[in-house]
Amino acid sequence: MNTDVSISNSGWLSSVAVDVVIFTLRNQDLQVCLVRRVGEPYNGYWSLPGGFVRLDEALDDAAIRQLKEQTEVENVYLQQLYTFGAPTRDPRHRVISVAYFALVSADKLSQDCLDKSDSLAWHSVYALPEMAFDHSEIVDYALTRLRYKIEYSAAAFELMPEEFTLRELQEAYMIILDDHKLDKANFRKKIRDAKIVEPVSRYIQTGGRPAKLFRFRKDAQLESKARRFFP
Amino acid sequence: MNTDVSISNSGWLSSVAVDVVIFTLRNQDLQVCLVRRVGEPYNGYWSLPGGFVRLDEALDDAAIRQLKEQTEVENVYLQQLYTFGAPTRDPRHRVISVAYFALVSADKLSQDCLDKSDSLAWHSVYALPEMAFDHSEIVDYALTRLRYKIEYSAAAFELMPEEFTLRELQEAYMIILDDHKLDKANFRKKIRDAKIVEPVSRYIQTGGRPAKLFRFRKDAQLESKARRFFP
């Protein structure tokens, strides 16, 4: 095992990094934020925003910092996902990566962060480029978890603007789940029964009848009981 | 931040440990394996079995190794749980801990491991001692996850012996969920419908009518769909 650091104790030290899978909904598409690597290995490849954890920094704080430094976004939904630690995942030396996923509403993203440069771009999860290290695996895992999560929690609202129509909400679900045949009536019924949104008394123009705007009820109590497999 | 190791690079290196929450069912109780610490800090306190990850060792392999070294158990259900990394969780220096949980059937445990010494003991999750570091928090989290897990997967079978009666299985669920009023008929119906066990054509004596013995069907396809909160 090749390592480019020298340490004086018995050799049980690793670099610890955080990598953040940042999801957003844009252009009827579920996208993740990727940055282009400069320098070997994987020079020029796309990779997840991330970096090393400082010695006096909590893991969550490191993820928050990476998010801010690379995308200028703050106060977003952030959750630890899984820790990836295959010995050779970084060919240079041992790096253990604590993966996070973040959910950001597209309207919170600055223009800068959207089109800044060649070094940062948003990619559809349905057409990902080849990626550095094991980052493809991390994104796959994050997507799986996101899909589970929106089915038993209100996480999808983190990807919505402040106000939205029920159709927009349904489309968000369909895009994330990659299932475009959800029944409109039943979807609305569930949302109504869950008491998770409230109307703002405004309407928005559409191709037909104007649509009522809703917002997420912050006092909603959720994390609904899933159907238990056993009683 | 005080650290007793000296490193030659910019100071982004941490010790990475794994800590394993080993569950078993014994004496009508859900128990975890704890070891007694020797040496400061927390001298004499109970803590989770665990230790540092070697530089060329995968995280899962480190957890497997710890499990074998400390409890002499192999081939058990093992799953990564969460990574704990508060900067001061170890008062000496920065240690990041990747927590795992393991499920072991009591009949796989050697007598040695059950009553070896003062240094290792099984404690009821319902009466835990004061523990070193943040290990109480880790056990709490593991218990929460275990309870979710047995409701949508077959994980509970990992805690059962090869052959068991339906009553024993139901009692396992009740002990783990700390809910002792499950309906017998409905519980059995779910197990039957799930096609998750098969009878071995033997019976065991009880206080009344003999009970049929079952075993887990390894070819059972599960991870049942939970009730989706949204359609």
Place this chain on the structure above:
DNA sequence: ACAAAAGTGTTGAGAGTACACCCATGC
């Protein structure tokens, strides 16, 4: 009037729950 999209009601199938009942064994 027609197209397009919003929004609602009804119905039948299946899952979940409560509870009463029968069966096999030991004493």
Place this chain on the structure above:
DNA sequence: GCATGGGTGTACTCTCAACACTTTTGT
């Protein structure tokens, strides 16, 4: 026979999913 625990059937309720329907706008 009776106590003990194993094992099942039934009936009521609630959720889910399919689908038909009404309403409101623009052209």
